[in-house]
Amino acid sequence: xxxxxxxxxxxxxxxxxxxxxxxxxxxxxxxxxxxxxxxxxxxxxxxxxxxxxxxxxxxxxxxxxxxxxxxxxxxxxxxxxxxxxxxxxxxxxxxxxxxxxxxxxxxxxxxxxxxxxxxxxxxxxxxxxxxxxxxxxxxxxxxxxxxxxxxxxxxxxxxxxxxxxxxxxxxxxxxxxxxxxxxxxxxxxxxxxxxxxxxxxxxxxxxxxxxxxxxxxxxxxxxxxxxxxxxxxxxxxxxxxxxxxxxxxxxxxxxxxxxxxxxxxxxxxxxxxxxxxxxxxxxxxxxxxxxxxxxxxxxxxxxxxxxxxxxxxxxxxxxxxxxxxxxxxxxxxxxx
Numbered sequence: 001x002x003x004x005x006x007x008x009x010x011x012x013x014x015x016x017x018x019x020x021x022x023x024x025x026x027x028x029x030x031x032x033x034x035x036x037x038x039x040x041x042x043x044x045x046x047x048x049x050x051x052x053x054x055x056x057x058x059x060x061x062x063x064x065x066x067x068x069x070x071x072x073x074x075x076x077x078x079x080x081x082x083x084x085x086x087x088x089x090x091x092x093x094x095x096x097x098x099x100x101x102x103x104x105x106x107x108x109x110x111x112x113x114x115x116x117x118x119x120x121x122x123x124x125x126x127x128x129x130x131x132x133x134x135x136x137x138x139x140x141x142x143x144x145x146x147x148x149x150x151x152x153x154x155x156x157x158x159x160x161x162x163x164x165x166x167x168x169x170x171x172x173x174x175x176x177x178x179x180x181x182x183x184x185x186x187x188x189x190x191x192x193x194x195x196x197x198x199x200x201x202x203x204x205x206x207x208x209x210x211x212x213x214x215x216x217x218x219x220x221x222x223x224x225x226x227x228x229x230x231x232x233x234x235x236x237x238x239x240x241x242x243x244x245x246x247x248x249x250x251x252x253x254x255x256x257x258x259x260x261x262x263x264x265x266x267x268x269x270x271x272x273x274x275x276x277x278x279x280x281x282x283x284x285x286x287x288x289x290x291x292x293x294x295x296x297x298x299x300x301x302x303x304x305x306x307x308x309x310x311x312x313x314x315x316x317x318x319x320x321x322x323x324x325x326x327x328x329x330x331x332x333x334x335x336x
Contacts, residue, residue: 008105011059015041018100030192032167040093047072061101061108061115069094069118084123091120130267135255136160138248139241143206148227150213152240154206155224155232159262162187162197163269163287166262170232174211175219179204189288197286237262 009017023029023037045056051071052063069091076082076090095116102112131139140160143153159169168187176186183199199207211217222231241262249255258264266287273283283289 008061008107011061012057014061014101014104015097017104018097022100028192030190032190036089037093037096040090041097043076043090044072044094047075061098061105062111064094064098064115065111066114066118069115073118073121084121088120088123091118128267128271129258129260129264130271131255131258131260131264133272135248135252136265136268136272138251138255139244139260141244141247147213150210151224152244154210155237155240156244156265157203157206158185158224159265160269161200161203163266163273164197165189165266165288166234166237168288169262170222170224170234170237172223173219174217174221174223177207177223179207187288190290193288193290195285195288234262241265 019034019038023034045059048059048063048068049055051068052059054063073087073091076087077084082090098112098115102109105112140153140156143150155169158164158172162169162185164172164187168189171188172185176188178184178186178196183201183204184196185199186194186196188194217223217225221229224232226232226236238261241260245255245260270283270287273286274280278286
């Protein structure tokens with residue numbers, strides 16, 4: 001009786017299985033993560049269609065070779081003006097799919113291994129930007145009397161208190177806020193990780209005042225809604241922060257030289273905790289960092305902390321002497 005020959009699954013079947021079975025069924029990733037993989041794969045498939053003249057349904061794993069991937073990555077950087085970090089994120093999504101496909105289609109392992117040989121691109125990490133205590137207080141300002149002003153002040157106060165990501169803050173519901181006993185707010189972070197962050201007494205007082213002002217808010221309502229009662233968007237938060245920075249520029253002119261985003265406030269919270277003597281592992285838990293290694297970047301950004309550490313070490317008593325080359329040729333080269 002002849003042996004049955006192994007058959008390879010179709011490319012569309014692999015893509016569908018990757019999302020429905022692997023990402024959702026096996027790994028149970030969040031909808032945001034699914035959307036990230038989806039966007040990356042859609043960009044690649046659209047590019048491959050233009051390059052190869054094939055619709056996505058007609059592609060095979062053998063079509064995805066290093067040349068096509070490198071051309072796609074160059075397209076991201078040159079035509080779409082993506083940063084190296086964004087470029088690497090798209091490559092990571094494609095690599096994850098290819099690794100999954102290799103387990104489903106062993107006949108294509110050679111082609112997949114060649115495609116996986118495309119490396120991530122190295123890049124210089126920029127220094128973390130953050131605000132001084134005076135600058136942060138200037139941006140916070142004082143809450144006004146109208147509804148929008150009080151909401152914006154509570155938004156910035158919570159961002160500074162918790163160090164939350166924008167997505168975490170706009171996702172906070174009334175039910176996520178605990179004001180009795182150990183006051184805290186429950187944040188829903190990346191990868192469906194949840195954490196509770198304690199609140200200052202001033203933040204609790206502002207929250208109580210906000211809830212009294214908005215008695216119609218239900219437990220499932222967003223804590224910081226827009227005028228239509230829906231959760232604020234990322235662009236809403238960015239615009240409200242921009243207005244707050246513009247108001248604070250007279251008090252702190254240096255703010256105009258800084259590029260300030262909601263994530264800058266997150267860095268500010270971390271730096272102020274670090275400068276107050278809070279341990280790395282506590283800050284990592286506070287911010288929802290998956291690894292404390294991420295938290296060490298704040299030490300790299302804090303020049304004052306480095307200067308204090310250096311001051312504890314006695315300087316070596318070294319008397320410098322000018323180097324004088326003995327050979328005329330070396331003397332000539334030294335003068336170049």
